Amino acid sequence: WRILRRTAYVGTAAWFVYGGYNIYTARHPLAQAAFDPEKKTIVILGSGWASTAFLKDIDTVNYNVVCIRGSHFRCQHKDYAQSRAKSRRTFCFTLTFPIPSQVIVSPRNYFLFTPLLPSTTVGTVDFRSIIEPIRYITRHKSREVKVYEAECSDIDPVKKTIVINDNSEIKGSVAQQSLPYDYLIIGTGCQNATFGIKGVEEYACFLKEVWDAQKIRTRLMDCIETAAFAGQPEEEIERLLHMVVVGGGPTGVEYAAELHDFLKDDLVDWYPDIAGKVNITLVEALQTVLPVFSKQLIEYTETTFKEQNIKILTKTMVKEVRQKEILVKDADGSERTIPYGLLVWATGNTTRPFIRSLMEKLPESQTVRRGLAVDELLRLQGAEDIWALGDVTATKYAPTAQVASQQGKYLARMFNLMAIKDKLEAQVVAMSEGPEKDKQIRKINRLKDIKPFHYSHQGSLAYIGSEKAIADLPLFHGNISAGGVATYVFWRSAYLSNLFSIRNRTLVAMDWIKKNVFGRDISRE
Numbered sequence: 001w002r003i004l005r006r007t008a009y010v011g012t013a014a015w016f017v018y019g020g021y022n023i024y025t026a027r028h029p030l031a032q033a034a035f036d037p038e039k040k041t042i043v044i045l046g047s048g049w050a051s052t053a054f055l056k057d058i059d060t061v062n063y064n065v066v067c068i069r070g071s072h073f074r075c076q077h078k079d080y081a082q083s084r085a086k087s088r089r090t091f092c093f094t095l096t097f098p099i100p101s102q103v104i105v106s107p108r109n110y111f112l113f114t115p116l117l118p119s120t121t122v123g124t125v126d127f128r129s130i131i132e133p134i135r136y137i138t139r140h141k142s143r144e145v146k147v148y149e150a151e152c153s154d155i156d157p158v159k160k161t162i163v164i165n166d167n168s169e170i171k172g173s174v175a176q177q178s179l180p181y182d183y184l185i186i187g188t189g190c191q192n193a194t195f196g197i198k199g200v201e202e203y204a205c206f207l208k209e210v211w212d213a214q215k216i217r218t219r220l221m222d223c224i225e226t227a228a229f230a231g232q233p234e235e236e237i238e239r240l241l242h243m244v245v246v247g248g249g250p251t252g253v254e255y256a257a258e259l260h261d262f263l264k265d266d267l268v269d270w271y272p273d274i275a276g277k278v279n280i281t282l283v284e285a286l287q288t289v290l291p292v293f294s295k296q297l298i299e300y301t302e303t304t305f306k307e308q309n310i311k312i313l314t315k316t317m318v319k320e321v322r323q324k325e326i327l328v329k330d331a332d333g334s335e336r337t338i339p340y341g342l343l344v345w346a347t348g349n350t351t352r353p354f355i356r357s358l359m360e361k362l363p364e365s366q367t368v369r370r371g372l373a374v375d376e377l378l379r380l381q382g383a384e385d386i387w388a389l390g391d392v393t394a395t396k397y398a399p400t401a402q403v404a405s406q407q408g409k410y411l412a413r414m415f416n417l418m419a420i421k422d423k424l425e426a427q428v429v430a431m432s433e434g435p436e437k438d439k440q441i442r443k444i445n446r447l448k449d450i451k452p453f454h455y456s457h458q459g460s461l462a463y464i465g466s467e468k469a470i471a472d473l474p475l476f477h478g479n480i481s482a483g484g485v486a487t488y489v490f491w492r493s494a495y496l497s498n499l500f501s502i503r504n505r506t507l508v509a510m511d512w513i514k515k516n517v518f519g520r521d522i523s524r525e
């Protein structure tokens with residue numbers, strides 16, 4: 001017992017030291033080597049799963065020039081930074097080959113942990129808990145990484161330039177700029193598919209970005225407060241409290257589940273008069289919801305939704321969206337309208353317009369409409385020095401965070417190997433013939449033999465409400481399916497451990513505790 005107790009003490013102390021060290025280093029990044037325009041430049045488009053995984057793993061430790069300028073913090077630490085710069089130069093003095101500098105371009109200046117986005121629509125988790133500013137990552141790289149909050153609108157693969165636009169509300173005198181690149185990494189994901197259905201853009205809410213979740217939350221509370229307004233006719237109350245979700249994929253299912261929890265845990269207490277009148281309907285064009293999950297889990301989800309009074313309309317296709325109703329076509333071909341108060345549109349992904357125009361510039365090799373065609377090393381087909389990864393690509397893999405982040409890690413590893421190969425090649429040129437040079441050449445040849453991207457599936461998880469989750473997990477060569485409360489505990493711990501940083505983990509854990517103690521916030525933002 002004494003040994004166990006001591007181990008527990010030492011373990012706890014070590015955990016605190018480790019946590020404290022992480023927090024300290026996160027808040028006090030070291031000085032960085034300056035952005036060097038002489039060196040090759042990697043331009044990374046996007047700050048999502050793919051691009052962030054790439055950025056996190058790309059090794060910049062060998063950068064060899066350090067210059068401190070700018071902010072208060074940097075001035076205060078000038079001497080320290082210069083001494084570090086010296087030691088780094090001494091350590092890396094042989095590395096004079098051109099190592100790429102990096103530029104990030106993204107319309108949002110943070111990484112978003114999408115798996116918990118549905119939880120933010122009802123206030124289970126706060127938006128800020130699941131985002132990580134991209135500068136928290138770039139400031140910890142050994143060389144300065146330029147970050148532009150901008151949208152890329154054009155890529156010229158021949159001139160090797162991109163056009164970026166500042167589409168934010170506040171603009172300076174320059175709002176458009178052309179940037180050259182040596183290597184371009186495209187990780188811009190997809191946009192919401194509407195299939196050109198009339199009224200979707202105008203009246204529905206999407207669920208892809210933080211601002212979408214904020215809009216859903218505001219509209220939801222608006223519907224509820226408007227339904228509670230004095231003298232509201234019964235028919236109007238029914239419409240306002242009808243929450244319709246279109247698309248029975250994981251996004252639609254998880255949103256419906258979160259909405260149900262909000263209704264059951266909070267609305268019942270704070271709006272006792274109208275809570276019983278809230279209805280949730282999930283509309284799906286196919287035969288079942290969650291087609292990617294096993295049959296057993298589909299049935300389990302459908303049964304759970306039935307218990308939760310979530311109505312599932314399968315084989316029902318939305319044909320048009322109007323301001324207060326949707327027009328649907330049933331399996332027998334008949335059409336009818338369904339009134340709604342809140343409409344959430346979750347029918348999957350489609351290619352962004354600027355990606356489509358890039359594909360048009362490469363008509364011979366970019367023939368897949370679904371996204372960018374890449375080879376097994378993630379190189380864009382038909383262009384030089386461009387790589388594409390994540391949802392923006394059309395590969396055999398599902399458009400998931402798992403695939404995107406594994407591709408980002410893989411590509412970073414490949415770039416790191418390229419840098420080592422360049423270094424060795426530079427050394428070989430200066431070497432005289434002999435066994436040492438042969439050994440070096442063999443090493444270079446081994447590095448040239450880059451392995452194709454291999455995806456390792458870790459399983460699929462989804463939250464289905466009432467503290468139940470479903471999981472399809474690969475086991476040896478088979479698959480195990482599980483659903484229920486224990487799976488929910490697993491779901492929570494898996495997402496908690498996969499969150500980006502110790503800061504995100506702490507904030508999400510606190511949000512969960514806060515929700516259990518005080519309930520969700522029902523104020524309209």
Ligand code: FAD
Nearest residue numbers: 046047048049050114115152188189390391399400401402
């Ligand atoms: P994204 O993460 O979408 O990132 C794209 C980036 O590009 C963004 O930073 C965007 O701002 C930027 N960008 C867009 N346009 C431009 C432009 N013109 N110029 C420059 N930058 C641009 N997957 C799972 O595996 N598990 C889950 O549990 C899961 N849950 C999800 C829940 C929800 C609600 C959603 C919507 C998706 C979920 N996914 C999940 C899918 C997963 O989020 C995507 O597969 C993943 O985000 C794809 O990563 P990406 O880097 O390719 O694109």
Ligand code: NAI
Nearest residue numbers: 247248249250251283284285286317318347348399461462
């Ligand atoms: P999805 O493509 O998986 O599902 C969209 C659904 O909408 C389809 O089932 C489609 O039949 C339906 N649909 C399309 N048009 C329709 C119409 N007009 N009327 C009615 N139904 C219509 O899209 P989703 O859920 O946004 O997921 C996108 C990707 O993100 C997927 O790869 C998914 O696996 C992943 N994801 C994973 C999650 C998880 O693992 N927990 C959570 C959310 C997303």
